[in-house]
Amino acid sequence: MKKIISLVILITTLLSCNKQRLPDGILDEDKMVDLLIDIHLAEGLVTSFPIHYDSSRILYPLFEKEIFRKHQVPDSVFRRSFEYYMRDAKVMDRLYARTIDSLHVIEKSGNQ
Template sequence: MKNVILRGALFLVLLSCNKNKIPEGILDEDKMVELLVEIHFVEGLVSTFPVHYDSSRVLYPLFEKEIFEKHQIPDSVFRRSLEYYMRDAKTMDRLYARTIDSLHVIEKSGNQ
């Protein structure tokens, strides 16, 4: 019985040690923020185009594809990373706080 309890405790300790490690194939938080900033910037840009909503729905994926090509990241890796980070509300809150801060800096500086 003690052996089972010790193994269970060891398993929990090992599991908690890996909590802060990002699994392979998942983008780190800095790269996610960088991509989210560009994606939201492009979303805002496309929404200002004087075209019908249907046309903007065609244009946006083209811009998004350019972002992923620029960063040499497949869209599947981005989506998998987004799903991974969405499992933890605090992490997503932190990522989006950083994204919004970066967008405010871009807006104030007039760059991008």
């Protein structure tokens, strides 16, 4: 009987340690961070151009489109994933902490 109880506890523990499976069409956290890094780099680049705000509002979507092409992710999948992660503030904080850390590393190394 003790062996059966031990086995049940072991199996329960192993199953509970598995990462929560993401719904279909939702990007994993690593891919989201990669996209957020590039999106924020593009936003910074566009705002650094000596152009009027109206012109930057036209220019930014072109950069954004290129980012999604580069990462081979449709914008609808990114937006759906962003909305999914926004439901949990702790997860979103973790994603943005990773994004900010990566942007700091890029800034210090001078690479973009």
